[in-house]
Amino acid sequence: MFRQPVLRQSVHRRVPRRSTLSLLILLVIAAGIALAQTAAQPPVKIEKAGAAGNIARGKYIVEGVAVCGQCHTPRDSNGNFDRSRWLQGAPVPYMPAKPNSDWPINAPRIGGTPPASDADMIKLLMTGIWSDGNRLRLPMPGFRMDRSDAEAVVAYLRSVTPNQ
Numbered sequence: 598m599f600r601q602p603v604l605r606q607s608v609h610r611r612v613p614r615r616s617t618l619s620l621l622i623l624l625v626i627a628a629g630i631a632l633a634q635t636a637a638q639p640p641v642k643i644e645k646a647g648a649a650g651n652i653a654r655g656k657y658i659v660e661g662v663a664v665c666g667q668c669h670t671p672r673d674s675n676g677n678f679d680r681s682r683w684l685q686g687a688p689v690p691y692m693p694a695k696p697n698s699d700w701p702i703n704a705p706r707i708g709g710t711p712p713a714s715d716a717d718m719i720k721l722l723m724t725g726i727w728s729d730g731n732r733l734r735l736p737m738p739g740f741r742m743d744r745s746d747a748e749a750v751v752a753y754l755r756s757v758t759p760n761q
């Protein structure tokens with residue numbers, strides 16, 4: 598009367614034991630692969646990836662969000678951006694609706710070597726205040742970026758070379 602259930606139990610037990618063992622082996626192999634990959638990556642590569650990520654984010658902000666090129670990139674005769682002079686400075690394409698004798702004629706070059714120190718560039722993008730302690734004139738927007746966005750924009754601007 599008692600034997601049958603005992604036998605059944607032992608038959609049932611074998612299956613979970615085997616699968617537990619193979620799972621364990623798989624885990625050990627997976628951990629081994631993960632460890633080997635970590636060991637193969639030199640720390641320099643990780644640093645480079647971080648800097649590149651920053652530049653990619655800056656490019657996204659400059660081209661896709663803050664559209665700095667609208668004012669800071671010259672256009673060809675069809676009104677398209679001249680990519681060979683990307684962010685190299687351009688005539689301001691807008692006129693004020695109300696006459697303003699202090700309206701800037703040019704949006705200066707911002708791509709390549711920055712026109713101010715990184716600290717001043719970041720301050721401008723975070724506060725709207727330029728290196729001389731004043732706000733820049735309209736239509737330059739008074740940006741209020743957070744620090745990591747401002748740093749990403751500066752990293753990207755530094756990376757810009759004509760013909761991009």
Ligand code: HEC
Pocket residue numbers: 658659663664665666667668669689701703704705706707712718721732733734735736737738740750
């Ligand atoms: C709507 C037009 C417009 C847009 C968009 C714009 N700017 Fe400007 N920017 C200007 C103008 C015009 C000036 C010149 C202001 C002045 O002379 O007071 C200027 C000046 C600057 C300066 C000062 C440069 C110098 O040498 O004096 C920097 C730096 C700058 N812009 C960065 C940027 C960045 C970065 C972006 C995008 C995140 C941007 N601007 C977007 C119009 C624009």
